[in-house]
Amino acid sequence: MNVEAIVAAVGLEVKCGRESLGREVTGGYTGDLLSDVMGHSKEGYLWITRQVHQNIVAVASLKEHAGIILINGCEPAAETLEKAEAEKIPVMVSVLPAFELSGRIYNLLTSPG
Amino acid sequence: MKLSEVRDILDAEIIVGEDCLDLEVHTAFGADLMSDVLAFAKAGSLLLTGLTNTQVIRTANVLDIAAIILVRGKKPSSETIALASELKIPILTTKYILFETAGRLYMKGIVGCLSKVENTSGRT
Amino acid sequence: MGEPKPNLYSESFHIEGGNFNSAGIVSTSIKSILKKLGIPGDIVRKAAIVSYEAEINVVSYAKKAVVNLTVGPGVVRIEVIDEGQGIPNIDLAMQEGYSTADQRIREMGFGAGMGLCNIKNYSDDFHIESEVGKGTHLKMTIQTP
Ligand SMILES: Nc1ncnc2c1ncn2[C@@H]1O[C@H](COP(=O)(O)OP(=O)(O)OP(=O)(O)O)[C@@H](O)[C@H]1O
Ligand SMILES: [Mg+2]
Numbered sequence: 001m002n003v004e005a006i007v008a009a010v011g012l013e014v015k016c017g018r019e020s021l022g023r024e025v026t027g028g029y030t031g032d033l034l035s036d037v038m039g040h041s042k043e044g045y046l047w048i049t050r051q052v053h054q055n056i057v058a059v060a061s062l063k064e065h066a067g068i069i070l071i072n073g074c075e076p077a078a079e080t081l082e083k084a085e086a087e088k089i090p091v092m093v094s095v096l097p098a099f100e101l102s103g104r105i106y107n108l109l110t111s112p113g
Numbered sequence: 114m115k116l117s118e119v120r121d122i123l124d125a126e127i128i129v130g131e132d133c134l135d136l137e138v139h140t141a142f143g144a145d146l147m148s149d150v151l152a153f154a155k156a157g158s159l160l161l162t163g164l165t166n167t168q169v170i171r172t173a174n175v176l177d178i179a180a181i182i183l184v185r186g187k188k189p190s191s192e193t194i195a196l197a198s199e200l201k202i203p204i205l206t207t208k209y210i211l212f213e214t215a216g217r218l219y220m221k222g223i224v225g226c227l228s229k230v231e232n233t234s235g236r237t
Numbered sequence: 238m239g240e241p242k243p244n245l246y247s248e249s250f251h252i253e254g255g256n257f258n259s260a261g262i263v264s265t266s267i268k269s270i271l272k273k274l275g276i277p278g279d280i281v282r283k284a285a286i287v288s289y290e291a292e293i294n295v296v297s298y299a300k301k302a303v304v305n306l307t308v309g310p311g312v313v314r315i316e317v318i319d320e321g322q323g324i325p326n327i328d329l330a331m332q333e334g335y336s337t338a339d340q341r342i343r344e345m346g347f348g349a350g351m352g353l354c355n356i357k358n359y360s361d362d363f364h365i366e367s368e369v370g371k372g373t374h375l376k377m378t379i380q381t382p
Pocket of ligand 1: 148297299330331335337347352373
């Protein structure tokens with residue numbers, strides 16, 4: 001399943017990085033501590049977080065995440081969008097809290113077909 | 114669902130609260146930042162987090178959280194265990210990451226703390 | 238105006254700055270006191286949340302503080318008076334997301350820049366004053382039925 005399919009299925013607002021929405025999603029990681037995400041997330045994951053500052057782009061880029069989803073309707077900082085655009089990393093926003101959003105995406109990724 | 118079911122779904126180990134397995138839970142909140150938990154989580158919810166320090170227990174106590182689920186196989190320190198026992202807050206630990214922990218519980222019917230929805234639902 | 242009604246309960250507590258092992262003890266005490274006084278659960282929770290956020294701020298950013306809890310008819314008042322660095326720009330500090338928390342504080346799960354907002358949102362009335370180099374004074378009022 002690619003990022004675009006998840007955007008459509010759970011109703012995400014795409015803030016930047018549209019050209020990369022075709023990326024395949026291999027899993028998800030939910031977390032707000034950068035060192036934790038750095039240490040344990042994997043390539044192709046969608047990262048679900050409430051952090052909005054520009055450091056998240058560096059983490060997502062280094063770990064080659066499929067994209068970043070901000071929860072609770074959080075607005076990304078302007079520098080975050082600039083950097084993410086430059087790195088071609090999709091940044092998306094959901095109005096849902098982390099639990100609910102993770103639950104829905106996990107369901108999509110694990111349900112057969 | 115009962116806390117015992119949560120344990121089974123998550124293949125979790127109970128660290129504190131063996132005697133609380135009949136507790137009923139319906140909602141959950143996942144976060145690593147305590148102020149987020151304080152802003153949004155509802156009393157009686159499960160708290161899913163990767164943090165293990167004593168402030169997690171204090172936060173849970175302040176909010177009347179039903180139980181804490183530590184993710185990614187995290188083990189709490191002895192101070193955390195002692196405080197949780199004192200304040201009677203169950204702690205479970207699961208090997209799943211927060212994403213998968215949320216996913217597995219969500220599939221079995223646990224819902225998120227959608228604050229706006231809950232506020233108008235006439236909870237007493 | 239008649240005689241002011243007497244307080245049902247009042248107590249003062251001390252918080253030691255920098256000591257994260259004891260951070261939260263005061264709010265836990267406040268919570269159990271309010272519960273024993275028979276105050277409804279959702280009000281107790283609000284009071285516990287505001288005192289906890291304030292307590293964590295004292296431990297994170299100040300030297301020490303006194304917390305005064307007063308329970309009067311129809312009201313719970315919590316006042317936190319700290320000695321410490323103070324807040325140079327209160328408007329900025331009150332902004333959601335603004336934080337000067339260091340790495341150590343962040344690793345404990347704080348530093349989202351939401352504490353003061355939470356305090357304001359969970360209080361029915363909230364006042365903050367601060368003087369750089371001296372300290373910060375918070376006054377929170379929560380109404381009880
Ligand atoms: N008692 C205080 N003394 C000095 N500075 C303070 C005090 N309380 C808050 N501040 C300053 O105001 C900022 C914002 O405080 P606030 O509680 O809203 O967020 P935080 O403590 O940074 O993060 P969070 O509360 O979400 O964990 C702090 O980062 C700090 O710079
Ligand atoms: Mg704070």
